[in-house]
Amino acid sequence: xxxxxxxxxxxDRQVLCRQCPWRCQIAPGxxxxxxxxxNQEGTLFAPNYGLISAAAVEPIERRWIYxxxxxxxxLTLGGWGNNLRCRHRPEPAAIPQEQGKRRFxxxxxxxxxxxxxxxxxxxxxxxxxxxxxxxxxDGMKLAKANGLYTAILTNGFISxxxxxxxxxxxxxxIVQLLAxxxxxxxxxxxxxxxxxxxxxxxxxRKRWNCHLEVHTPLLPGVxxxxxxxxELAGWIRDRVGKDTPWHLIGPEATxxxxxxxxxxxxxxxxxxxxxxxxYLHRPGQAPTSTLCPSCGxxxxxxxxxxxxxxxxxxxGQCSRCGHPIRLQRSIFK
Numbered sequence: 001x002x003x004x005x006x007x008x009x010x011x012d013r014q015v016l017c018r019q020c021p022w023r024c025q026i027a028p029g030x031x032x033x034x035x036x037x038x039n040q041e042g043t044l045f046a047p048n049y050g051l052i053s054a055a056a057v058e059p060i061e062r063r064w065i066y067x068x069x070x071x072x073x074x075l076t077l078g079g080w081g082n083n084l085r086c087r088h089r090p091e092p093a094a095i096p097q098e099q100g101k102r103r104f105x106x107x108x109x110x111x112x113x114x115x116x117x118x119x120x121x122x123x124x125x126x127x128x129x130x131x132x133x134x135x136x137x138d139g140m141k142l143a144k145a146n147g148l149y150t151a152i153l154t155n156g157f158i159s160x161x162x163x164x165x166x167x168x169x170x171x172x173x174i175v176q177l178l179a180x181x182x183x184x185x186x187x188x189x190x191x192x193x194x195x196x197x198x199x200x201x202x203x204x205r206k207r208w209n210c211h212l213e214v215h216t217p218l219l220p221g222v223x224x225x226x227x228x229x230x231e232l233a234g235w236i237r238d239r240v241g242k243d244t245p246w247h248l249i250g251p252e253a254t255x256x257x258x259x260x261x262x263x264x265x266x267x268x269x270x271x272x273x274x275x276x277x278x279y280l281h282r283p284g285q286a287p288t289s290t291l292c293p294s295c296g297x298x299x300x301x302x303x304x305x306x307x308x309x310x311x312x313x314x315x316g317q318c319s320r321c322g323h324p325i326r327l328q329r330s331i332f333k
Contacts, residue, residue: 002049002134004037006161013042019133019162020083021196034131035094036081048095049135052103054078054126057117059306061287064247066279068172068211068328069121069149070290070300071308075114076153077105078126079135084155086189088219092127107138111146121171125153133162140169149331156197163200167208171331175201176215180235184223198235205240211328213245218266220251229266233273243293243326245277246270277326294323 006018010025017024017032024032026039036048060074082092096102105113114122122143124136129152140150151172163170177197178184185194204210214236218224223232236244248270250263263280270278276293287302292312297320301309312319313327 001038001040001045001047004044004046005134005137005165006159007037007044009042013039015039015042015044017044018159020130020157020159021193022083022157023159034081034083034128035092036079036131046132046134048080048132050104050106051080051095052077052105053080053093055105057114057119059308060121061302061306061308063123063125063153063174064215064249064279064281065151065172065174065213066247066288066290066300066302067213067245067277067326068151070310070327072120073118074121074123074151075110075117075119076123076125077110077139079124079129079132080127081131082128082155083131084128084157084189084191086155088188088217088222107135107142110139111142111148114143114148115146119148121149121151123151123153123174125174128155128157130154130158130162133165137165137169140166144169144331147331149328156200157191157193158200160200160203163204163208167204167210170204170208170210171333172213172328173201173204173208173210174213174215175204176217177201177232177236178216178219179223179228180232181228184219184228188219188222198239202239205244209333212240213247214240215247215249217249218251218263224262224266226269229269230273233270233275236270237274241326242274243276243324245279245326246275247279247281250280250282292318292321292323292325294318295321297321299325 008016013028022033038045056076080095129136143150149171153174156175185191205212267280279288286304290300297312299312
């Protein structure tokens with residue numbers, strides 16, 4: 001097994017894990033909250049290193065990432081383990097006990113696989129990449145050395161120390177934010193330490209100049225109230241920039257499905273707050289095109305087949321009105 005990177009040794013062979021804000025104190029033979037940090041006789045190991053739970057070669061737009069290398073193909077890898085258990089997401093699966101059911105993908109082979117399939121970038125998501133830290137870091141270093149962009153799709157519950165390890169090699173931080181206040185996080189995730197998610201998001205943007213896009217699942221009865229949406233929109237505008245893309249993700253079709261006009265109203269909250277790129281995603285809906293926030297010219301046209309066409313952008317500005325456009329198309333920060 002791979003030794004963990006971020007931990008302190010304590011008395012009586014206990015360890016203090018520092019990969020996320022839980023900062024679990026783990027006794028010998030025990031696991032941390034994420035279930036993928038194991039203390040063996042005073043040394044902390046990552047039993048999930050290199051173990052793959054999912055992988056996909058896909059258009060980057062399928063991950064609702066709209067301003068990072070649009071129109072390119074992304075290899076997304078998923079591991080095992082999660083440090084947040086929230087009722088709007090499935091319970092994280094455990095690492096298979098049977099060796100025959102475990103899939104190991106060497107970091108170098110992952111890069112070769114991406115290049116063979118003409119992927120422009122490499123992403124880590126599905127389960128939480130923060131608890132896959134050692135493997136993600138090794139993969140990022142190799143990806144950058146081979147000219148690929150890098151992205152993590154995260155719940156944001158990650159420590160500054162972990163971000164400092166990833167930061168030099170991380171191009172994009174795609175984070176799920178439920179709200180900018182306690183209620184939704186406490187109700188859905190039982191999380192009192194929710195401010196750490198906002199702090200990590202701002203830190204990734206300001207300290208490491210990561211391209212940032214925010215995903216907010218709209219949960220009926222949890223985070224769709226006017227004041228909660230306005231508070232989050234204001235936080236995005238003031239702390240990470242009005243040009244940060246905000247993706248509002250509607251719930252799956254059920255008998256409690258939110259009417260389309262209410263979803264559109266949620267999008268207008270972001271627009272009224274001054275956010276320049278607010279996208280609403282409904283189940284079965286075609287991808288949304290990107291317009292110039294100033295004059296409305298179509299800059300990135302997206303269609304159902306993930307056909308993407310860029311036009312009207314010259315030297316980072318709208319060719320019609322000169323408004324600066326938030327678009328990441330370089331692996332150099």
